[in-house]
Amino acid sequence: MTDQAMMRAQQTSASRPRRGALVIGASSGIGAALARELARRGYTLALVARREDRLGSLRDEINRASGRDSARVYVHDVRDYDAVPDLLRQIVTDLGADTLQMVVYTAGIMPDSATGVWSFAEERAMLETNTIGAIRWLGSAAEALTAQGHGTLVGVSSVAGERGRRGNSAYQASKAALTTWLESLRYRLKGSGVRVVTAKPGYVATEMTAGMKLPQRATISADEAARRIVSAAERGRAVTYVPGYWRPIMWTVRQLPAFLMTRLPV
Numbered sequence: 001m002t003d004q005a006m007m008r009a010q011q012t013s014a015s016r017p018r019r020g021a022l023v024i025g026a027s028s029g030i031g032a033a034l035a036r037e038l039a040r041r042g043y044t045l046a047l048v049a050r051r052e053d054r055l056g057s058l059r060d061e062i063n064r065a066s067g068r069d070s071a072r073v074y075v076h077d078v079r080d081y082d083a084v085p086d087l088l089r090q091i092v093t094d095l096g097a098d099t100l101q102m103v104v105y106t107a108g109i110m111p112d113s114a115t116g117v118w119s120f121a122e123e124r125a126m127l128e129t130n131t132i133g134a135i136r137w138l139g140s141a142a143e144a145l146t147a148q149g150h151g152t153l154v155g156v157s158s159v160a161g162e163r164g165r166r167g168n169s170a171y172q173a174s175k176a177a178l179t180t181w182l183e184s185l186r187y188r189l190k191g192s193g194v195r196v197v198t199a200k201p202g203y204v205a206t207e208m209t210a211g212m213k214l215p216q217r218a219t220i221s222a223d224e225a226a227r228r229i230v231s232a233a234e235r236g237r238a239v240t241y242v243p244g245y246w247r248p249i250m251w252t253v254r255q256l257p258a259f260l261m262t263r264l265p266v
């Protein structure tokens with residue numbers, strides 16, 4: 001880049017209004033990839049998760065690449081529901097008034113099970129993390145964004161929420177509940193200026209799926225998932241399958257009779 005072109009780019013980015021994004025579940029996998037993608041698109045970031053070391057390395061990487069302090073970290077367990085309103089207020093203040101444009105909830109767990117059976121404690125943790133944490137964060141963020149009259153809320157759900165299968169029942173139920181809650185929130189916020197986006201990834205290669213034998217041709221990287229989710233969010237798509245070929249696949253799965261569902265090897 002010539003000096004003139006560099007100066008023009010700096011002037012353009014200085015004159016562009018600041019856009020802030022909050023990613024809950026940013027320390028690995030899709031969440032970390034979302035943070036990198038949003039940083040590349042010029043967002044200032046608030047990154048939330050429990051693992052401080054992972055968040056710290058991600059922040060340093062993003063700040064080095066952007067050449068400015070574009071990311072801050074907030075160590076938090078999404079099951080600490082009572083802490084959310086104060087932490088969100090802190091993040092909004094740190095990002096700058098009227099700056100928060102996008103809030104993505106991608107925190108989630110799916111504990112391994114060698115036996116195909118999950119304990120009550122594991123099932124409860126899935127519902128608490130994947131669903132109640134999302135309701136707490138996105139519900140609180142909905143109030144903040146509605147007050148400012150603009151913004152986008154993104155919930156990372158899953159194709160797993162579309163139909164009950166023999167597999168991990170509580171994980172599927174947690175995503176089904178999240179999908180329905182997001183749909184309902186979208187109707188409630190219509191006309192408020194706040195958009196609600198439901199992202200439904202299929203197979204994504206992350207720590208969550210590391211021990212699973214996934215069909216390689218139907219498995220995408222976290223980076224690709226993040227690019228697709230951010231593009232859909234910026235366009236304000238209500239529901240986005242990640243990638244889009246999961247839409248007809250899941251339509252077909254929803255039509256299957258129950259006796260066939262019991263035979264599916266998943």
Ligand SMILES: NC(=O)c1ccc[n+]([C@@H]2O[C@H](COP(=O)([O-])OP(=O)(O)OC[C@H]3O[C@@H](n4cnc5c(N)ncnc54)[C@H](OP(=O)(O)O)[C@@H]3O)[C@@H](O)[C@H]2O)c1
Nearest residue numbers: 025027028029030049050051077078107108158204206208
């Ligand atoms: N991978 C797939 O094939 C796939 C497909 C469909 C949907 N999804 C969904 O995509 C989302 C991201 O999953 P991933 O595949 O990227 O897995 P991942 O690499 O394991 O990431 C999970 C993220 O959630 C955070 N998290 C978990 N429990 C938390 C808690 N109690 N408090 C705060 N943060 C918590 C983790 O951070 P800390 O551990 O540092 O707290 C981490 O940042 C999940 O909601 C998952 O259900 C994944």
